[in-house]
Amino acid sequence: xxxxxxxxxxxxxxxxxxxxxxxxxxxxxxxxxxxxxxxxxxxxxxxxxxxxxxxxxxxxxxxxxxxxxxxxxxxxxxxxxxxxxxxxxxxxxxxxxxxxxxxxxxxxxxxxxxxxxxxxxxxxxxxxxxxxxxxxxxxxxxxxxxxxxxxxxxxxxxxxxxxxxxxxxxxxxxxxxxxxxxxxxxxxxxxxxxxxxxxxxxxxxxxxxxxxxxxxxxxxxxxxxxxxxxxxxxxxxxxxxxxxxxxxxxxxxxxxxxxxxxxxxxxxxxxxxxxxxxxxxxxxxxxxxxxxxxxxxxxxxxxxxxxxxxxxxxxxxxxxxxxxxxxxxxxxxxxxxxxxxxxxxxxxxxxxxxxxxxxxxxxxxxxxxxxxxxxxxxxxxxxxxxxxxxxxxxxxxxxxxxxxxxxxxxxxxxxxxxxxxxxxxxxxxxxxxxxxxxxxxxxxx
Numbered sequence: 001x002x003x004x005x006x007x008x009x010x011x012x013x014x015x016x017x018x019x020x021x022x023x024x025x026x027x028x029x030x031x032x033x034x035x036x037x038x039x040x041x042x043x044x045x046x047x048x049x050x051x052x053x054x055x056x057x058x059x060x061x062x063x064x065x066x067x068x069x070x071x072x073x074x075x076x077x078x079x080x081x082x083x084x085x086x087x088x089x090x091x092x093x094x095x096x097x098x099x100x101x102x103x104x105x106x107x108x109x110x111x112x113x114x115x116x117x118x119x120x121x122x123x124x125x126x127x128x129x130x131x132x133x134x135x136x137x138x139x140x141x142x143x144x145x146x147x148x149x150x151x152x153x154x155x156x157x158x159x160x161x162x163x164x165x166x167x168x169x170x171x172x173x174x175x176x177x178x179x180x181x182x183x184x185x186x187x188x189x190x191x192x193x194x195x196x197x198x199x200x201x202x203x204x205x206x207x208x209x210x211x212x213x214x215x216x217x218x219x220x221x222x223x224x225x226x227x228x229x230x231x232x233x234x235x236x237x238x239x240x241x242x243x244x245x246x247x248x249x250x251x252x253x254x255x256x257x258x259x260x261x262x263x264x265x266x267x268x269x270x271x272x273x274x275x276x277x278x279x280x281x282x283x284x285x286x287x288x289x290x291x292x293x294x295x296x297x298x299x300x301x302x303x304x305x306x307x308x309x310x311x312x313x314x315x316x317x318x319x320x321x322x323x324x325x326x327x328x329x330x331x332x333x334x335x336x337x338x339x340x341x342x343x344x345x346x347x348x349x350x351x352x353x354x355x356x357x358x359x360x361x362x363x364x365x366x367x368x369x370x371x372x373x374x375x376x377x378x379x380x381x382x383x384x385x386x387x388x389x390x391x392x393x394x395x396x397x398x399x400x401x402x403x404x405x406x407x408x409x410x411x412x413x414x415x416x417x418x419x420x421x422x423x424x425x426x427x428x429x430x431x432x433x434x435x436x437x438x439x440x441x442x443x444x445x
Contacts, residue, residue: 010077011056012040013152015093015132016049017160027134028095029150031056037155044156046216048163048185054130054152066149067113081153082114087121090129091154097135097142107131111151128154159185166211172256173248175206175229175237179288183378184212187286190374190390191347193218197283198264202271202337205229207250209286214259218283222250223269225298230268272299272325272333281343289330291353291386292421299325327353327420328413331365335391339369342393347373352387353380355416355423363414364389369397384424 014030032040040053057078058070081088090111092104099107111131118127130153133146166181168174179187187209193199195217201209204222206229213220228234232249236242254263269275271289290297300322331352338348348370354363356379364375370391379385 010036012155013054013056013059013132013150014043015051015053015095017051017158018137026137027148028137029132029134029148031059041156044158046185046189047158048160048182048189050158051160052130052157053155054132054150055155056150056152058152059148059150061148062145063110063149066151070114070151078115081127082116082118084117086118086127087125088116088118088127088129089120089122089125090131092131092133094133094146095135096137096139097133097146099133107133130154162215166215166257168208171206171253173206173232173244173250173253177288177290178206178237179208181208181212184208185215187349187388188212188216188218190388191284191286191349193284193286198281199284199286200282200341201287202269202285202334203287203289204250204266205288207253207266209288210250210263211253211257211259213284213286214254214262215257217262219262219264220254221264222266223271223275224266225268225270225300227268230266270300271337272329276341278340281341282346283343284347284349285334285338285342286349287334288351289327289334291327291424293424297325297327297330298322327417328415331417332413335365335367335370338391339367339393339397344393344396346393348389348391348393350389352389353417353420353424354385354387355420356383356385358416358423359385359387362410363416365413366410367391368411369393369395381424384420 010033012032012035014032016025016028016030018025018028037055044050044053057073058066060066060069090108092099092107108131129151132150132152134148134150135142136147162185163182166184168178168180171178191199191213193213193216197213197216197218199210199213199218199220201207201220201222202224204210204224205226207220207222210220210222224230230250232244232247232252234244236244236248250266251260251263254260331350334350335348338346342348352364361375364372364387366372371394373390373392374388375390376388377385378388
């Protein structure tokens with residue numbers, strides 16, 4: 001990166017992908033400042049949302065404004081890439097519109113005011129430059145002229161290939177709610193997962209989140225209350241297969257991607273029960289709790305929890321009874337667990353389902369030892385969505401102030417989460433029910 005030394009006024013352009021997300025941005029182009037090229041490379045080595053990154057040389061609402069901007073760009077910043085002994089090529093990218101080949105050539109010829117002294121090499125250039133035109137986000141209303149144009153030097157591409165190579169469609173072991181690869185990597189990035197971290201998923205399912213974390217070199221483990229899922233038994237989730245095969249399990253999934261060495265273990269466990277010793281800490285806790293739509297929310301109990309035992313009964317049932325596990329309790333237990341078992345600065349990343357018309361930020365569970373980092377929305381249906389919540393541990397829980405802190409209204413579990421299932425199915429007519437469920441299945445709900 002010697003060419004970047006001493007260069008000033010640097011800005012970078014990130015071209016975001018929108019095809020794998022259920023939200024839309026006003027523009028897929030983000031301009032970033034106060035970064036060095038090494039920072040941009042670091043972002044692009046992990047991001048599955050970004051297509052490409054560029055060193056921004058000029059921009060404007062029209063090509064005339066772009067020319068003015070480019071002519072003002074410092075020559076000392078351009079010169080390392082425009083010298084006689086260098087090779088280069090110029091690409092033309094458009095968003096929301098397709099240009100014919102002759103139009104692309106015209107765009108390139110119109111840049112003759114730039115002093116490129118090197119040799120054109122279309123196959124293996126040393127430097128690649130890009131002209132990018134933004135035609136808005138409405139495919140039904142494409143303007144004749146671009147809304148905005150950019151020009152810059154290509155730096156790096158994002159990790160979009162991971163979405164294909166880790167696709168659930170080609171995965172050895174899947175379930176009804178296996179998280180798609182794109183969202184799994186987004187969650188791993190929100191948690192800042194890195195090599196040699198220890199990552200835990202308390203609702204591990206078929207291990208989609210563990211796979212994404214293992215890609216970044218983390219050691220992974222998890223628990224789930226479903227015995228059949230943990231042990232890879234029972235009915236298969238594939239349409240053309242009745243029963244799961246003998247080697248359908250989470251370990252086999254990690255083996256499929258060459259990540260078995262990062263597999264610690266998974267076990268059958270109830271997330272509402274304390275099973276971990278004091279002092280055990282994880283670098284990150286990443287999970288997607290059940291919402292009661294395609295997977296039930298349940299915990300273990302005993303017969304005395306649901307019926308009053310006879311007066312002459314002195315024993316305790318050793319046979320677990322499946323009981324309802326309310327969403328408000330799931331999130332309260334999850335945050336408490338994270339406060340006790342995250343390292344300082346460790347992150348909790350999870351999905352919170354909400355009824356969109358009623359949502360407000362006060363519905364998001366809080367804990368006195370965890371601070372909110374981000375809260376992003378993904379649309380699930382016409383009236384439901386889920387929030388990707390990222391929290392970071394900033395202090396250790398103390399017994400002396402636990403009762404005082406947790407008694408404050410902001411830390412009380414929001415009981416409205418418990419009606420999410422009823423609110424989801426309310427307003428969904430019979431015709432649209434299958435479409436809604438299919439969308440939830442695609443999103444791993």
